[in-house]
Amino acid sequence: MIEIIDPERCTACNICVTACPTNVFDKTEGLPVIARQADCQTCFLCELYCPEDALFVSPFAEQPQGIDVVAARQSGLLGSYRRAVGWTKDSEHLREADRSFRLFGQ
Amino acid sequence: MVAIRPRAERRNDSNGGVSFDADVLVLGGGPAGTWAAISAAERGARVVLADKGFCGTSGATAPSGTGVWYVDPAPAQREAAMASREAAGGYLQSRHWMARVLDETYAQSNRLAEWGYPYPAGDDGQPRRNSLQGPEYMRLMRKRTKSAGVTILDHSPALELLVDDSGAVAGASGVRRQHEDSWTVRAGAVVVATGGCAFLSKTLGSNGLTGDGYLMAAEAGAEFSGMEFSNAYAISAAFGSVTKTLFFGWATFTYEDGSVVPGAASKGGRKAIARALLHGPVYAQLDKADEQVRATMRASQPNFFLPYDRTGIDPFTERFPITLRLEGTIRGTGGLRITDDSCATTVPGLFAAGDAATRELICGGFTGGGSHNAAWAISSGSFAGRGAADYALQTRRAPATSVRRAGTAGLQAAPRRALDPAQLARAVQDEAYPYETNYFRNAERLTASLGRLDRLWREVTEADAAAWPDLIRTREGAAMLATARWMYRSALARTESRGMHWREDHPQLDARQRHYVTSGGLDEVWTEPRPHDEGALVEAAE
Numbered sequence: 001m002i003e004i005i006d007p008e009r010c011t012a013c014n015i016c017v018t019a020c021p022t023n024v025f026d027k028t029e030g031l032p033v034i035a036r037q038a039d040c041q042t043c044f045l046c047e048l049y050c051p052e053d054a055l056f057v058s059p060f061a062e063q064p065q066g067i068d069v070v071a072a073r074q075s076g077l078l079g080s081y082r083r084a085v086g087w088t089k090d091s092e093h094l095r096e097a098d099r100s101f102r103l104f105g106q
Numbered sequence: 107m108v109a110i111r112p113r114a115e116r117r118n119d120s121n122g123g124v125s126f127d128a129d130v131l132v133l134g135g136g137p138a139g140t141w142a143a144i145s146a147a148e149r150g151a152r153v154v155l156a157d158k159g160f161c162g163t164s165g166a167t168a169p170s171g172t173g174v175w176y177v178d179p180a181p182a183q184r185e186a187a188m189a190s191r192e193a194a195g196g197y198l199q200s201r202h203w204m205a206r207v208l209d210e211t212y213a214q215s216n217r218l219a220e221w222g223y224p225y226p227a228g229d230d231g232q233p234r235r236n237s238l239q240g241p242e243y244m245r246l247m248r249k250r251t252k253s254a255g256v257t258i259l260d261h262s263p264a265l266e267l268l269v270d271d272s273g274a275v276a277g278a279s280g281v282r283r284q285h286e287d288s289w290t291v292r293a294g295a296v297v298v299a300t301g302g303c304a305f306l307s308k309t310l311g312s313n314g315l316t317g318d319g320y321l322m323a324a325e326a327g328a329e330f331s332g333m334e335f336s337n338a339y340a341i342s343a344a345f346g347s348v349t350k351t352l353f354f355g356w357a358t359f360t361y362e363d364g365s366v367v368p369g370a371a372s373k374g375g376r377k378a379i380a381r382a383l384l385h386g387p388v389y390a391q392l393d394k395a396d397e398q399v400r401a402t403m404r405a406s407q408p409n410f411f412l413p414y415d416r417t418g419i420d421p422f423t424e425r426f427p428i429t430l431r432l433e434g435t436i437r438g439t440g441g442l443r444i445t446d447d448s449c450a451t452t453v454p455g456l457f458a459a460g461d462a463a464t465r466e467l468i469c470g471g472f473t474g475g476g477s478h479n480a481a482w483a484i485s486s487g488s489f490a491g492r493g494a495a496d497y498a499l500q501t502r503r504a505p506a507t508s509v510r511r512a513g514t515a516g517l518q519a520a521p522r523r524a525l526d527p528a529q530l531a532r533a534v535q536d537e538a539y540p541y542e543t544n545y546f547r548n549a550e551r552l553t554a555s556l557g558r559l560d561r562l563w564r565e566v567t568e569a570d571a572a573a574w575p576d577l578i579r580t581r582e583g584a585a586m587l588a589t590a591r592w593m594y595r596s597a598l599a600r601t602e603s604r605g606m607h608w609r610e611d612h613p614q615l616d617a618r619q620r621h622y623v624t625s626g627g628l629d630e631v632w633t634e635p636r637p638h639d640e641g642a643l644v645e646a647a648e
């Protein structure tokens with residue numbers, strides 16, 4: 001489930017509010033908030049769309065884990081998925097790294 | 107040259123919401139919906155696409171990615187591809203449909219390459235087009251849908267269809283959940299591409315996939331086919347959502363004590379896993395993958411590894427608890443019945459595509475590791491979009507003056523209290539999830555479950571209309587409930603085992619039942635056998 005909006009990184013662009021398919025975030029006067037955590041489908045897509053790597057989705061689909069911002073920052077996981085799919089400037093070459101065809105039919 | 111495309115016209119709405127006049131309205135913005143919208147726009151239609159979530163991230167494909175049934179058109183390869191899955195699917199496929207889906211998928215995948223999808227190349231330098239990364243693919247599809255001139259309504263779940271005096275579908279209406287108001291689109295044709303129904307099981311990307319399109323279509327009189335093929339279950343880490351199953355082909359499955367679960371396998375041994383899970387935890391470890399395979403897996407599907415990397419588990423060297431999550435009709439094959447090559451349903455003006463439509467035509471009663479689903483979404487979306495556009499442009503009449511709202515459950519005022527949508531969803535899940543009822547089927551348990559589901563349906567129809575903010579959830583609950591009833595009624599009617607449908611009390615395939623099971627109805631659910639083209643010949647010859 002979505003756990004964190006890092007207030008230091010977030011620029012309140014509200015992309016996550018629009019891009020989250022299950023409408024988990026709400027706009028506010030300032031930074032968006034996680035308004036309906038229980039509706040989160042643990043799809044990790046908000047992380048891909050956040051240009052500031054300010055979001056962290058825990059892999060636990062059923063229970064909130066209460067992860068804190070500092071721990072998330074220290075883990076090095078913020079933005080890790082976006083880099084892995086090639087959606088950052090320095091990882092663009094990974095967009096065509098899919099070699100699934102080698103694994104089909106094995 | 108930049109083509110100027112006609113756009114849907116926005117009208118003022120007296121109720122404060124938004125209204126549009128369009129030729130084609132597409133419900134759902136996954137692969138099937140976006141291909142339908144683009145294909146309709148390419149025919150010159152004015153198109154609106156409404157998605158419950160955000161077109162580009164919502165639906166089953168966006169977070170996952172799919173293998174695609176992309177086959178070289180050389181006759182020998184074609185023939186092998188068509189023949190390869192006939193037995194697993196229970197011989198319910200149609201050669202005519204398999205051939206045209208292979209053609210369409212091949213052509214449209216090649217267009218994806220022209221549009222800039224970053225397909226990889228093999229060692230021979232040739233492109234490989236049989237796998238799509240979900241986020242990348244659906245981001246591109248959104249972009250192409252917009253540039254085709256389609257008006258996209260995000261966060262705008264459809265709640266009900268509009269029907270004219272003749273019974274033809276004339277649009278739909280729903281709510282804009284981020285504005286807390288309503289939308290209405292009057293259209294000459296509607297494409298239902300709302301995906302399958304996974305009963306909110308947390309299978310990847312499925313929280314919006316509650317069978318809404320089935321319910322709306324049934325309220326207008328549409329029929330289903332193959333709803334007994336609706337018991338797909340997918341493997342994931344017990345705590346996680348990533349139900350990608352390909353890599354579990356390299357796994358060993360063990361009990362708590364470390365001994366191997368006999369017969370357990372991702373392919374062809376998933377029931378053994380379900381049986382073991384009834385008695386206690388089951389663990390997996392991808393220990394059969396060698397170094398090279400491991401590296402390929404990591405590079406190819408980064409999302410598979412999120413649950414493990416983020417909990418510090420090395421899935422190759424450590425075992426972890428797994429579960430099976432119900433995917434219902436997402437990797438099942440049942441859905442709205444299609445009556446011709448344009449993906450028309452039995453209701454005039456209503457077309458169906460993707461998981462919302464039956465996929466029996468190309469894969470019978472089984473999809474397994476997929477690729478047929480993705481091919482079906484691409485091609486049925488394209489067929490339905492063109493079909494809907496041609497229908498709407500040919501029959502373009504003055505917008506019907508009197509249209510009726512077709513919605514029933516959860517939308518009609520009644521003297522009883524409205525239902526609690528969370529309770530409703532749980533009550534349906536209690537019937538749809540259990541392996542004992544849905545995976546290992548028998549007449550006794552199906553009948554008992556149907557008794558409870560039918561009672562629940564009466565309660566739903568007798569309850570008061572839901573109000574904001576419960577409205578969407580109530581319609582979702584009603585749709586899941588209706589879906590479960592078509593599923594189990596159809597499962598009861600097929601007194602044999604075929605495809606993914608497995609009857610404990612009829613464990614063999616019965617050659618005389620090589621037919622389709624049609625179903626439909628809301629207050630009274632009915633089923634009826636329908637001959638398979640070739641099956642009919644066999645039966646006649648006997």
Ligand SMILES: Cc1cc2nc3c(=O)[nH]c(=O)nc-3n(C[C@H](O)[C@H](O)[C@H](O)COP(=O)(O)OP(=O)(O)OC[C@H]3O[C@@H](n4cnc5c(N)ncnc54)[C@H](O)[C@@H]3O)c2cc1C
Pocket residue numbers: 133134135136137138139156157158159160161164165166167168170171172173174262263264265299300301302309310311312314315316318319348349350436437459460461462475476477478479480481483
């Ligand atoms: C983990 C996973 C892995 C898979 N892997 C493969 C694979 O390898 N190969 C393969 O072929 N298939 C695979 N599949 C299946 C494949 O993803 C689906 O067949 C495909 O997504 C179907 O496309 P669709 O457009 O019909 O539905 P979806 O992609 O599910 O899209 C449906 C859309 O309808 C919208 N919607 C729902 N209700 C409403 C409403 N009331 N109003 C408006 N919009 C609504 C949803 O928001 C969603 O955007 C996989 C599925 C999963 C879950």
Ligand code: SF4
Pocket residue numbers: 005006009010011012013014015016017032049050051052053054055
């Ligand atoms: S997308 Fe990222 S930066 Fe933008 S509002 Fe959301 S969390 Fe903040």
Ligand code: SF4
Pocket residue numbers: 001002019020021022023024039040041042043044045046047057
């Ligand atoms: S993980 Fe998916 S559902 Fe959850 S907040 Fe992010 S985008 Fe929304």
